[in-house]
Amino acid sequence: MVDLLPIWTSVFFTLAIYSFLYKENPWYRFAESVYAGVSVGYGVAFDLRYLRDQWGGQWSSSGTMMLLFGIAVLIGLLWYARFSKQYFFLYRWPLAIIVGTGIGMALRTVIFTQFLQQIRAQANMPLFVAGDMMQTINNILIAIMVPCVLLYFWFTGGTRESAGMQIVEKIARYTMMAGFGSAFGYTVLTRMSLLIGRSQYLLGITPNPPEARMAFYTIAAIMLITLIGYDLYKGRS
Amino acid sequence: MSLLERAQNIDRRWVYLLVWLFVLFPLLNPLGLPIPIGRDSTAWKEYIDAIPNDSVIMVSMDYGVSGMPELYPMTVASMKHLWSMTDAKNLKIVVIAFWNQGPLVFDTLLSQVDPEADYGMVYGEDWIELGWIPGGETGMAAFANDIWAQKPNDYLYSRPLDEYPIMENIRVAEDVDLVVSFETGTPGLPEWLRQWNDPYGVPFIVGCIGVSVPGMAPYLSSGQLSALMPGLTASAEYEVLLNRPGLAVAGVDAVSMSHLLVFILVVVGNIAFFATGGSRRS
Amino acid sequence: MSDTLRRIEIPIIITAICTLIQVIPYYIEIEVLDNTAATLQQWVLLIVSMATFIGVISIGMVHGKRVQRQSEGWYFSGILLIVMVVMALTGLPLESMGLGTKNPVYDFLFTNVQTPLGGTMYSILAFFIASAAYRAFRARNIEASIVLIAGIFMVMSNAPIFTSMFEGFKGIGNWIFDVPNASTMRAVTIGAALGAIALAVRTLMGIERGYLRGGGED
Numbered sequence: 001m002v003d004l005l006p007i008w009t010s011v012f013f014t015l016a017i018y019s020f021l022y023k024e025n026p027w028y029r030f031a032e033s034v035y036a037g038v039s040v041g042y043g044v045a046f047d048l049r050y051l052r053d054q055w056g057g058q059w060s061s062s063g064t065m066m067l068l069f070g071i072a073v074l075i076g077l078l079w080y081a082r083f084s085k086q087y088f089f090l091y092r093w094p095l096a097i098i099v100g101t102g103i104g105m106a107l108r109t110v111i112f113t114q115f116l117q118q119i120r121a122q123a124n125m126p127l128f129v130a131g132d133m134m135q136t137i138n139n140i141l142i143a144i145m146v147p148c149v150l151l152y153f154w155f156t157g158g159t160r161e162s163a164g165m166q167i168v169e170k171i172a173r174y175t176m177m178a179g180f181g182s183a184f185g186y187t188v189l190t191r192m193s194l195l196i197g198r199s200q201y202l203l204g205i206t207p208n209p210p211e212a213r214m215a216f217y218t219i220a221a222i223m224l225i226t227l228i229g230y231d232l233y234k235g236r237s
Numbered sequence: 238m239s240l241l242e243r244a245q246n247i248d249r250r251w252v253y254l255l256v257w258l259f260v261l262f263p264l265l266n267p268l269g270l271p272i273p274i275g276r277d278s279t280a281w282k283e284y285i286d287a288i289p290n291d292s293v294i295m296v297s298m299d300y301g302v303s304g305m306p307e308l309y310p311m312t313v314a315s316m317k318h319l320w321s322m323t324d325a326k327n328l329k330i331v332v333i334a335f336w337n338q339g340p341l342v343f344d345t346l347l348s349q350v351d352p353e354a355d356y357g358m359v360y361g362e363d364w365i366e367l368g369w370i371p372g373g374e375t376g377m378a379a380f381a382n383d384i385w386a387q388k389p390n391d392y393l394y395s396r397p398l399d400e401y402p403i404m405e406n407i408r409v410a411e412d413v414d415l416v417v418s419f420e421t422g423t424p425g426l427p428e429w430l431r432q433w434n435d436p437y438g439v440p441f442i443v444g445c446i447g448v449s450v451p452g453m454a455p456y457l458s459s460g461q462l463s464a465l466m467p468g469l470t471a472s473a474e475y476e477v478l479l480n481r482p483g484l485a486v487a488g489v490d491a492v493s494m495s496h497l498l499v500f501i502l503v504v505v506g507n508i509a510f511f512a513t514g515g516s517r518r519s
Numbered sequence: 520m521s522d523t524l525r526r527i528e529i530p531i532i533i534t535a536i537c538t539l540i541q542v543i544p545y546y547i548e549i550e551v552l553d554n555t556a557a558t559l560q561q562w563v564l565l566i567v568s569m570a571t572f573i574g575v576i577s578i579g580m581v582h583g584k585r586v587q588r589q590s591e592g593w594y595f596s597g598i599l600l601i602v603m604v605v606m607a608l609t610g611l612p613l614e615s616m617g618l619g620t621k622n623p624v625y626d627f628l629f630t631n632v633q634t635p636l637g638g639t640m641y642s643i644l645a646f647f648i649a650s651a652a653y654r655a656f657r658a659r660n661i662e663a664s665i666v667l668i669a670g671i672f673m674v675m676s677n678a679p680i681f682t683s684m685f686e687g688f689k690g691i692g693n694w695i696f697d698v699p700n701a702s703t704m705r706a707v708t709i710g711a712a713l714g715a716i717a718l719a720v721r722t723l724m725g726i727e728r729g730y731l732r733g734g735g736e737d
Contacts, residue, residue, distance in 0.1 A: 260645075
């Protein structure tokens with residue numbers, strides 16, 4: 001019996017969330033509250049373990065490192081100044097360190113990875129590929145589409161009124177629409193895959209525990225009876 | 238109100254019920270539909286097959302439990318593929334994570350796959366797991382600079398890295414020959430490229446959820462990304478190529494049926510729309 | 520003194536210094552700066568980890584008030600607080616006291632509560648996307664038609680039931696991915712890179728201060 005508790009708990013919470021599809025109800029709100037609670041609480045374990053492991057590593061290797069660790073902890077305590085109106089300004093200091101370091105990390109290489117490399121790839125693309133007409137057409141299309149989309153984003157409002165920009169705008173919009181269609185197709189794949197994964201668990205398909213199927217049928221029946229029964233009762237009264 | 242007009246205004250819960258039916262039916266009664274092999278899964282397999290001898294491979298579990306249904310099958314298949322080659326090619330595999338749930342997902346993998354019993358892998362000599370590194374992109378940069386400083390102990394046994402022979406010559410990013418990242422968002426490929434690929438020239442292959450796939454296209458075509466595994470269907474194709482059907486193959490019939498339903502819904506919805514003069518109204 | 524410490528210029532200067540410490544040694548070889556940058560990267564991770572209780576305290580304050588006032592649905596807030604505290608306490612890295620990620624209660628809550636809830640929360644969108652495909656996805660004009668056609672071909676390309684009937688669906692899907700999608704995303708990537716650089720420069724110059732807002736002092 002005790003062995004079944006984890007499985008029945010998992011199935012219960014899964015179906016409690018899915019009960020929202022019928023309509024918002026207490027099962028769903030209970031599961032939502034529990035999810036919010038565990039989500040906020042579980043990260044504490046990982047962060048504190050990291051701090052403990054770091055102290056056991058390089059940060060206790062010398063006096064200077066220990067001092068730096070202590071300073072980091074003190075600055076880290078300033079995060080909690082955000083809960084005070086009087087000392088809120090102190091919260092901005094660790095935030096500034098994090099934001100500054102993050103901006104620096106990204107800024108130093110974004111120009112290469114996301115700008116120069118992409119421009120290089122675009123420029124190196126041959127417009128004519130011998131023996132491959134399809135690739136030639138594709139490369140010509142890409143050579144036209146990329147600048148059109150870029151110009152569409154850069155030149156807005158009144159700058160689009162000229163005849164040339166009208167053509168650029170049309171090409172850009174049609175290109176982006178096709179791109180969004182591609183995004184839709186892949187979004188369907190992701191969402192359905194996630195549903196299939198949960199369904200495999202509910203049906204107890206290997207490697208998931210087979211006992212989950214009985215839990216699924218039982219709990220689903222109970223939830224449906226309570227939800228539909230309550231609606232019928234409210235309808236009558 | 239005509240049938241078509243009523244069809245357009247149908248209670249959405251009937252659509253939800255159809256989704257349930259189209260997903261549950263093929264899981265309960267597998268259809269055994271053929272799985273044509275696509276270029277992405279072929280490229281992924283060929284890339285891994287062509288990994289040179291003595292390479293150091295870093296496998297990054299950059300996803301949490303919410304991404305498991307789509308990424309876990311490809312993770313299992315890829316790890317089995319890598320472990321099966323490790324002895325012959327003298328590979329060294331280091332498992333890390335930049336998402337804090339990544340190690341927990343890998344724990345699930347280890348509860349289902351025994352690398353020692355199934356592939357003769359010796360922990361600490363052939364492969365090792367270092368666990369989660371916090372900080373996102375900043376963590377990636379710090380890790381690239383000094384791996385031992387960021388993870389002084391391993392994840393499974395919490396022992397110092399100098400007790401493990403595998404880590405002797407793996408100290409900085411330049412010691413790594415390939416990163417295999419399974420990811421659902423940020424930190425992900427753009428961060429990896431900025432902190433590992435551009436400064437140190439480490440090549441990447443990425444398995445990602447479908448939603449992230451369109452954004453990978455420019456990196457794939459520029460060569461910054463060497464191979465891409467785009468979602469569950471490609472994972473199923475990969476399992477077929479490896480002759481190791483697993484979770485992805487088990488679920489791909491349901492992928493087919495659910496996509497068929499979406500196709501039918503879009504077509505029927507548009508037929509009803511045009512038949513009731515919707516285009517004139519809009 | 521207190522007024523001086525409150526000045527917004529202090530965090531702006533801190534931001535600028537931290538940014539420059541990371542950027543300069545990447546382009547100019549200065550050993551001291553190089554070592555400082557490497558140490559700062561690791562030091563910053565300690566500060567990030569120290570923020571772990573912010574979520575706990577914030578949620579505690581919001582839902583604690585609801586329980587105290589017994590507002591509508593206060594019992595759900597009570598459940599949230601109890602679960603949050605149990606999770607945080609049992610996860611503390613005090614293995615000698617039986618706490619930590621291997622603690623049975625923590626492990627149970629993570630494996631049998633958080634894992635299914637997390638997976639289910641995202642998977643429920645599958646129903647909404649099917650409903651939206653039926654009710655809202657219409658070929659009202661040329662642009663909507665392009666989205667619809669590209670979307671449908673992409674859906675067919677990802678489903679073996681279609682590609683096993685006609686391999687051309689995969690080819691069409693690959694073309695949509697390689698040509699219009701790649702073109703769009705390349706332009707977006709380039710534009711986003713320029714935008715990121717502009718935002719970074721504005722932040723360094725102190726023009727962009729959105730991240731420093733709050734506290735009622737603006």
